Amino acid sequence: MDDILQRIATCIERGKVNATSPYPPDLKGQDGAHELTKAALEMGVSPSEVLAQGLVVGMNSIGRKFSENKVFVPDLLMASKAMQAAMVHLKPFFESGEAKHRGTFIIGTVQGDLHDIGKNLVSMVMEGGGWEVIDLGVDVSTEKFLDALKSHPGSAVGLSALLTTTMVNMEKTVAAVRTQHPDTKIIVGGAPLTAEYAKKIGADAYAPDPQGALDYLVGAVA
Amino acid sequence: MNFLEVDAPLLDGVEYSVEFETLALNPTHVEWAMGYEPGQAPDPVPGVIAELLIEAQRHANAKAGVRLFHPADVHLDGMSVHLGGTVFHPGERIAGLLSGAREVALYAATAGPEVDTWIRAQFAAGDPVRGYVADTIGSELVERAADWIEERVIDYAIGLGCFTTSRFSPGFCEWDVSEQHALFSLFPRAFCGISLTETALMLPVKSVSGLIGMGPECERATNACMVCTMKTCFRRR
Numbered sequence: 001m002d003d004i005l006q007r008i009a010t011c012i013e014r015g016k017v018n019a020t021s022p023y024p025p026d027l028k029g030q031d032g033a034h035e036l037t038k039a040a041l042e043m044g045v046s047p048s049e050v051l052a053q054g055l056v057v058g059m060n061s062i063g064r065k066f067s068e069n070k071v072f073v074p075d076l077l078m079a080s081k082a083m084q085a086a087m088v089h090l091k092p093f094f095e096s097g098e099a100k101h102r103g104t105f106i107i108g109t110v111q112g113d114l115h116d117i118g119k120n121l122v123s124m125v126m127e128g129g130g131w132e133v134i135d136l137g138v139d140v141s142t143e144k145f146l147d148a149l150k151s152h153p154g155s156a157v158g159l160s161a162l163l164t165t166t167m168v169n170m171e172k173t174v175a176a177v178r179t180q181h182p183d184t185k186i187i188v189g190g191a192p193l194t195a196e197y198a199k200k201i202g203a204d205a206y207a208p209d210p211q212g213a214l215d216y217l218v219g220a221v222a
Numbered sequence: 223m224n225f226l227e228v229d230a231p232l233l234d235g236v237e238y239s240v241e242f243e244t245l246a247l248n249p250t251h252v253e254w255a256m257g258y259e260p261g262q263a264p265d266p267v268p269g270v271i272a273e274l275l276i277e278a279q280r281h282a283n284a285k286a287g288v289r290l291f292h293p294a295d296v297h298l299d300g301m302s303v304h305l306g307g308t309v310f311h312p313g314e315r316i317a318g319l320l321s322g323a324r325e326v327a328l329y330a331a332t333a334g335p336e337v338d339t340w341i342r343a344q345f346a347a348g349d350p351v352r353g354y355v356a357d358t359i360g361s362e363l364v365e366r367a368a369d370w371i372e373e374r375v376i377d378y379a380i381g382l383g384c385f386t387t388s389r390f391s392p393g394f395c396e397w398d399v400s401e402q403h404a405l406f407s408l409f410p411r412a413f414c415g416i417s418l419t420e421t422a423l424m425l426p427v428k429s430v431s432g433l434i435g436m437g438p439e440c441e442r443a444t445n446a447c448m449v450c451t452m453k454t455c456f457r458r459r
Binding site: 072 | 257258350398421
């Protein structure tokens, strides 16, 4: 069992989607995340174990290497693609309740800002880390964040911004979330942000990279 | 559109079209921009870069231009930059680096709206790697268009017996990006086809703007990132 979970983790980390995928070249012709996840479930490995010891291990490994500048955005995107291929098999178990997410994470790029690459990377790493992700997209108003929290009570929230002019819109959203949902964990991130600014506007944490967001939330809910 | 001939004077307020071939963007530039050393990007990234560079040629519509401010209209006080009646507050660090400037060139450059549309289409097609490579190509196209106009400014400065500073942009270092509005107020309307949103985001997104100082004592920073205080900037090297 451990062997197949390790192989799933390797496929996720290296972006090996399925057997027909020619990448990475040294795994050409071998099963990928798609086939191995299916096989693990058929062997009787529980969906929760596949998630925790396969997908999460693989995404954590690539996420950490990304934080350390050992790999770059395309590597993370390829890992995410492999993770999505594995998730197809786990989705029915999440829907039936047999497998559970670590929590729900609502994320969006704040109002006035159209940049979404950083936000999407965080979404991928969070999903690979076992979180249900509600991605509200870009140019997201405070009201939209509040509506999403109403629909998904108890969720954590992530706010992204790339511009100093839109970063200021975070403060309004953080204040509104704090007023209406005081226990919500709020993470902020984006190029112009700092830990000091996050503290100043009342966010719980500043994440310098996707893995930072995941590590914070894993610690916060543990 | 105008094409600047070798030895032709740099014209104030004129938009120049910059041919894709002139930008000379190659796969190594794209790999480097994504963080990889040359030849180190994993498969399938090199193939995607090669394919999308060919496609980008069909969509690129790069433009660039400058507004030139002469000594009578330039006043620097170590904290702010006065160009005519417009005042910029780029922060002490940038203002210090501009302190020897006698003349200032404001520049704008864009890869063109078609590149934005093309990038969105790549993401919408469902392969985020292709989307990200296209986005990186767009960023590099506009940076190289800015390099092109900067080289024209350097030639112009040499003609005046001056050197140039590095390029500085709102959003860089301590310069608040909201001053894009003041900067664009000094360009002709819709200069190079660029407009600003209320939050100072340039449209097309793959556009850049800023200023370059010129003076006998001016010098370029060898690594602009060493000047900048934004330690978490995604372009930091």
